[in-house]
Amino acid sequence: xxxxxxxxxxxxxxxxxxxxxxxxxxxxxxxxxxxxxxxxxxxxxxxxxxxxxxxxxxxxxxxxxxxxxxxxxxxxxxxxxxxxxxxxxxxxxxxxxxxxxxxxxxxxxxxxxxxxxxxxxxxxxxxxxxxxxxxxxxxxxxxxxxxxxxxxxxxxxxxxxxxxxxxxxxxxxxxxxxxxxxxxxxxxxxxxxxxxxxxxxxxxxxxxxxxxxxxxxxxxxxxxxxxxxxxxxxxxxxxxxxxxxxxxxxxxxxxxxxxxxxxxxxxxxxxxxxxxxxxxxxxxxxxxxxxxxxxxxxxxxxxxxxxxxxxxxxxxxxxxxxxxxxxxxxxxxxxxxxxxxxxxxxxxxxxxxxxxxxxxxxxxxxxxx
Amino acid sequence: xxxxxxxxxxxxxxxxxxxxxxxxxxxxxxxxxxxxxxxxxxxxxxxxxxxxxxxxxxxxxxxxxxxxxxxxxxxxxxxxxxxxxxxxxxxxxxxxxxxxxxxxxxxxxxxxxxxxxxxxxxxxxxxxxxxxxxxxxxxxxxxxxxxxxxxxxxxxxxxxxxxxxxxxxxxxxxxxxxxxxxxxxxxxxxxxxxxxxxxxxxxxxxxxxxxxxxxxxxxxxxxxxxxxxxxxxxxxxxxxxxxxxxxxxxxxxxxxxxxxxxxxxxxxxxxxxxxxxxxxxxxxxxxxxxxxxxxxxxxxxxxxxxxxxxxxxxxxxxxxxxxxxxxxxxxxxxxxxxxxxxxxxxxxxxxxxxxxxxxxxxxxxxxxxxxxxxxxxxxxxxxxxxxxxxxxxxxxxxxxxxxxxxxxxxxxxxxxxxxxxxxxxxxxxxxxxxxxxxxxxxxxxxxxxxxxxxxxxxxxxxxxxxxxxxxxxxxxxxxxxxxxxxxxxxxxxxxxxxxxxxxxxxxxxxxxxxxxxxxxxxxxxxxxxx
Numbered sequence: 001x002x003x004x005x006x007x008x009x010x011x012x013x014x015x016x017x018x019x020x021x022x023x024x025x026x027x028x029x030x031x032x033x034x035x036x037x038x039x040x041x042x043x044x045x046x047x048x049x050x051x052x053x054x055x056x057x058x059x060x061x062x063x064x065x066x067x068x069x070x071x072x073x074x075x076x077x078x079x080x081x082x083x084x085x086x087x088x089x090x091x092x093x094x095x096x097x098x099x100x101x102x103x104x105x106x107x108x109x110x111x112x113x114x115x116x117x118x119x120x121x122x123x124x125x126x127x128x129x130x131x132x133x134x135x136x137x138x139x140x141x142x143x144x145x146x147x148x149x150x151x152x153x154x155x156x157x158x159x160x161x162x163x164x165x166x167x168x169x170x171x172x173x174x175x176x177x178x179x180x181x182x183x184x185x186x187x188x189x190x191x192x193x194x195x196x197x198x199x200x201x202x203x204x205x206x207x208x209x210x211x212x213x214x215x216x217x218x219x220x221x222x223x224x225x226x227x228x229x230x231x232x233x234x235x236x237x238x239x240x241x242x243x244x245x246x247x248x249x250x251x252x253x254x255x256x257x258x259x260x261x262x263x264x265x266x267x268x269x270x271x272x273x274x275x276x277x278x279x280x281x282x283x284x285x286x287x288x289x290x291x292x293x294x295x296x297x298x299x300x301x302x303x304x305x306x307x308x309x310x311x312x313x314x315x316x317x318x319x320x321x322x323x324x325x326x327x328x329x330x331x332x333x334x335x336x337x338x339x340x341x342x343x344x345x346x347x348x349x350x351x352x353x354x355x356x357x358x359x360x361x362x363x364x365x366x367x368x369x
Numbered sequence: 370x371x372x373x374x375x376x377x378x379x380x381x382x383x384x385x386x387x388x389x390x391x392x393x394x395x396x397x398x399x400x401x402x403x404x405x406x407x408x409x410x411x412x413x414x415x416x417x418x419x420x421x422x423x424x425x426x427x428x429x430x431x432x433x434x435x436x437x438x439x440x441x442x443x444x445x446x447x448x449x450x451x452x453x454x455x456x457x458x459x460x461x462x463x464x465x466x467x468x469x470x471x472x473x474x475x476x477x478x479x480x481x482x483x484x485x486x487x488x489x490x491x492x493x494x495x496x497x498x499x500x501x502x503x504x505x506x507x508x509x510x511x512x513x514x515x516x517x518x519x520x521x522x523x524x525x526x527x528x529x530x531x532x533x534x535x536x537x538x539x540x541x542x543x544x545x546x547x548x549x550x551x552x553x554x555x556x557x558x559x560x561x562x563x564x565x566x567x568x569x570x571x572x573x574x575x576x577x578x579x580x581x582x583x584x585x586x587x588x589x590x591x592x593x594x595x596x597x598x599x600x601x602x603x604x605x606x607x608x609x610x611x612x613x614x615x616x617x618x619x620x621x622x623x624x625x626x627x628x629x630x631x632x633x634x635x636x637x638x639x640x641x642x643x644x645x646x647x648x649x650x651x652x653x654x655x656x657x658x659x660x661x662x663x664x665x666x667x668x669x670x671x672x673x674x675x676x677x678x679x680x681x682x683x684x685x686x687x688x689x690x691x692x693x694x695x696x697x698x699x700x701x702x703x704x705x706x707x708x709x710x711x712x713x714x715x716x717x718x719x720x721x722x723x724x725x726x727x728x729x730x731x732x733x734x735x736x737x738x739x740x741x742x743x744x745x746x747x748x749x750x751x752x753x754x755x756x757x758x759x760x761x762x763x764x765x766x767x768x769x770x771x772x773x774x775x776x777x778x779x780x781x782x783x784x785x786x787x788x789x790x791x792x793x794x795x796x797x798x799x800x801x802x803x804x805x806x807x808x809x810x811x812x813x814x815x816x817x818x819x820x821x822x823x824x825x826x827x828x829x830x831x832x833x834x835x836x837x838x839x840x841x842x843x844x845x846x847x848x849x850x851x852x853x854x855x856x857x858x859x860x861x862x863x864x865x866x867x868x869x870x871x872x873x874x875x876x877x878x879x880x881x882x883x884x885x886x887x888x889x890x891x892x893x894x895x896x897x898x899x
Contacts, residue, residue, distance in 0.1 A: 219736065219745075226732065229721045230720075232714070233718055235680065236710065236712060238700040238702075
C-alpha cells in the first residue's frame with residue numbers, strides 16, 4: 001500500500017472552498033498541540049483569540065485597522081503577481097506613500113483649502129508609491145533586471161528614508177526629542193468609522209471592485225490575464241508587454257502607496273515609528289492565499305488581521321510569552337499555505353503494487369508452450 | 370502442444386494496462402516481437418504507443434500485465450533493468466550531452482567505469498560497431514558538431530555498445546531528410562540481421578510500408594490489429610488506425626493568382642544563439658497561392674516565420690505585406706498589416722491554456738469595436754462569436770467556457786485556425802500546422818488551408834512533411850542553412866530532388882542518389898553553426 005499524488009484534472013469550486021476550510025481546521029489542531037505543550041487549554045486560548053479579534057465592536061475595529069493596509073497592499077501585490085512580476089517591494093511603496101501624505105499634511109495643507117487636503121494626500125501618496133514601483137518596473141521591462149532583488153532593496157531605501165525624515169528634518173520641534181513628526185492638522189485626518197477604524201476600508205472596497213471589473217471586463221485586464229498566464233502568447237498576439245508591466249506596476253505601487261497614506265492620515269495621524277511593520281510582506285501571503293482574486297484579498301486580509309490582533313490578545317490575556325503569539329500565527333499559516341497543494345493535487349491510496357496484478361508465472365509459462 | 374510458430378518471440382507483452390488520471394492510456398495491450406524483425410507500432414497521437422514503449426523500457430510501471438523476455442517473466446523497474454535485459458530506446462528528443470564527445474556520451478551511465486575511463490578501447494569498439502552496421506561517426510567529435518541524423522546514429526550506437534537486443538525507436542524519422550531515412554532503413558536491416566529486433570513508433574503509413582516486417586496498430590489505447598506488412602496496404606492500415614475510411618485525395622482546384630501579398634527581400638537574421646539563421650532570403654507569395662517551405666529543422670524556417678510575424682528583428686533586408694513595410698515592426702503592426710500566424714508551438718504560444726475556449730478564440734479580435742465599448746469588453750458578444758466558430762470549424766469542446774487546455778491536440782489546432790483564419794487579411798503563415806495531429810485532424814487542417822487559398826489568401830506553409838507540401842502547396846521552396854536553395858512549382862517537383870536540396874546538394878539527376886559525403890559534411894557545419 002502506498003500513497004501517490006495525482007494532479008487534479010479540474011479544480012472544482014467545492015475543492016476551492018473546502019481546502020482552505022479544512023486547512024484552517026488542521027491549523028487549529030496543530031496550534032492546539034503547541035498550546036497544550038505550553039500548558040494552556042487551547043479552547044480557552046482560541047476563545048480568547050476570537051474574542052480579542054472579533055468579540056466586540058472595539059476588537060473588530062482594531063482588526064479592521066490592521067486589515068485595511070493588508071487589503072490594500074494585498075491588492076497591489078496581487079495585480080503585480082498576475083503579471084508574473086514579483087513585487088516584493090510593497091513595504092517600500094507603502095512607506096513612500098506615507099511619506100508623501102505626510103508632506104501634504106504637514107506642509108502643503110497650509111496653502112490648500114481644507115476639503116482638499118485628504119484627497120491631495122491620497123493622490124500624492126499613490127503617485128509616490130507608483131513612482132517608487134516604476135523604477136524596478138522600468139528596469140525589468142526594458143533592461144530585464146530581476147525585479148525581486150530591486151524591489152526588495154528599494155524597501156530598505158524607502159524605510160530608512162522615512163526613518164530619517166521623522167528623526168531629522170521633519171521631527172516635531174515640540175516633541176520632547178521623541179522621534180516623529182508633529183501631529184497632523186485636523187484637515188488632514190482621514191475620517192474614522194469607529195474607534196481607530198477609518199475610511200480606508202471604503203477605499204479598499206472600492207479598489208477591489210475596480211480591480212475586479214478591470215480584470216474581468218476590460219481589454220486591459222484581458223491583456224493582463226493573457227500575459228500573466230502565457231507571456232509567449234501575449235507577445236504573439238501583439239501585446240506590448242513592457243508597457244503592460246509598467247502600467248501594472250504603477251497600479252500596484254499606487255495601491256501600496258495608498259495603504260501608507262491611510263496609515264499616517266487614518267491611524268497614526270503623524271509620521272512616526274510603526275509605519276513599516278511588515279504589512280507589505282504579509283501582503284505576499286495575502287495575495288497567494290486569495291489566489292490573486294480581489295474579493296479573496298479582502299477576505300484573507302481581514303482574517304489574517306484577526307489572527308494578528310487575536311495573537312496579540314492572548315499574549316496579554318493569558319500571560320503567554322510574546323513569542324507564543326508569533327509561533328501560533330506561524331503554526332496557523334503553515335497548514336493554510338500547505339493546503340493549497342491539495343487544491344491542485346489529490347491523494348490516492350494505491351492498494352497493491354502493480355506486480356501483484358501481473359499474471360502468475362505458471363499461466364505465462366503455460367501460454368509460452 | 371504443436372509448434373504453431375517456428376520461433377518463440379524474444380519479447381512478449383501481455384495485457385499491459387496503464388492508467389493516468391482520467392485516461393486509460395493502455396488497455397490490455399498484447400504485443401509480440403520476434404528475433405530478426407522490425408515491428409512498426411502504428412497509431413495516432415494519444416493511441417498509447419509511447420506509453421507502451423515507456424513501460425517496456427522501465428520509465429513507467431504497468432498497472433496490469435506481464436512482460437516476458439526470452440521466455441522469462443521480468444519485472445522492469447527502471448531503464449537500467451531494461452538495459453540489463455537487452456532493451457534500449459532511442460527517444461524522440463535525444464539524450465545526449467552536447468559538450469561531450471561521441472565516445473564520452475556512449476560510456477556515460479555505464480556501470481563499473483573507472484574514475485578516468487580508458488576511452489581508447491571504447492573508440493576502437495565504436496569504430497568496429499560503426500563498420501559492422503554502417504553507423505560511421507567520429508568517436509572524437511563533439512555532439513554539438515554533429516547533424517541531427519548523426520546524433521541519432523550516436524543514440525543507436527549507444528544501444529549497440531550496451532549489447533541491446535531489442536531496439537525501440539520513437540518516431541525516428543521526424544528529424545531526418547529522405548536520404549537519411551534511407552540510411553536508417555539500411556542500418557535497421559543490418560541490425561536485425563544480427564539476430565536483434567527493433568520496434569519503431571510512427572504514425573506515418575509510408576514508413577510502416579518502407580521499414581517494417583510486421584505492424585501492430587493501436588487505437589485509443591487498445592491493440593486493434595497486427596499484420597504482416599507484406600499482406601496489408603496503407604489503406605487498410607489507415608482504416609485500422611483511424612477507425613474509418615480516410616480520403617487521401619484532397620480537392621485542389623486551380624486558383625486565380627492575385628498580386629504579391631508577401632514580399633521579403635534579402636533577409637538576414639540571427640537565431641537565438643546570435644548566429645546567422647537567414648542569409649539573404651528573398652521570396653514572394655501571391656494571393657491565392659500556397660508556397661511551401663521544405664527543409665530539415667533548424668535551417669532557418671522558424672526564424673523566417675518569426676521575422677514575417679514581427680517576433681524577430683532582422684539584421685538586413687525588407688519585409689512587405691500588402692505593400693506595407695513591416696521590417697522590424699512589432700507583432701501588433703504585423704497583425705494590422707494583415708498577417709495571420711499559426712505558430713509552431715501550439716500550446717506554448719498559440720493559446721492560453723488556463724483561459725476559456727471563448728477567450729482564446731477572441732485573443733486577436735478583442736481589440737475590434739465589435740467586442741468592446743471603449744475599454745470595456747462585451748462578454749456576450751465574445752460568447753456568440755465563439756459559438757459561431759465552434760460550429761463553423763467543428764471544434765469538439767464541452768462548451769465555450771471550457772478551459773482550452775482540456776481540448777485534444779487536433780481541436781486545439783482547429784481553435785487556432787478558427788481564430789487566425791477569421792481574422793486573416795491577406796497572409797497566413799502556418800508553421801507545422803499538422804505536426805503531431807492524427808490523420809483525421811490533418812485532413813481537416815489541410816482542407817482549411819486549401820479553402821483559405823481559394824478565398825484569395827496568400828499562404829506560407831512551413832512543414833517538415835514532404836507529402837504534405839506536395840499535396841497542398843503550389844510552389845515549394847527548399848531552405849538549407851538559412852538560404853532558399855531552390856524553388857519549384859509543385860507539379861514539376863520531384864521528392865528525391867527536394868530531399869537532396871534539403872541536404873544541401875543541387876540535384877543533378879535522380880540517379881545521383883548515392884549520397885556523397887559532401888552533403889553530410891556541410892550538414893556537419895550547419896550543426897556546428899546551429
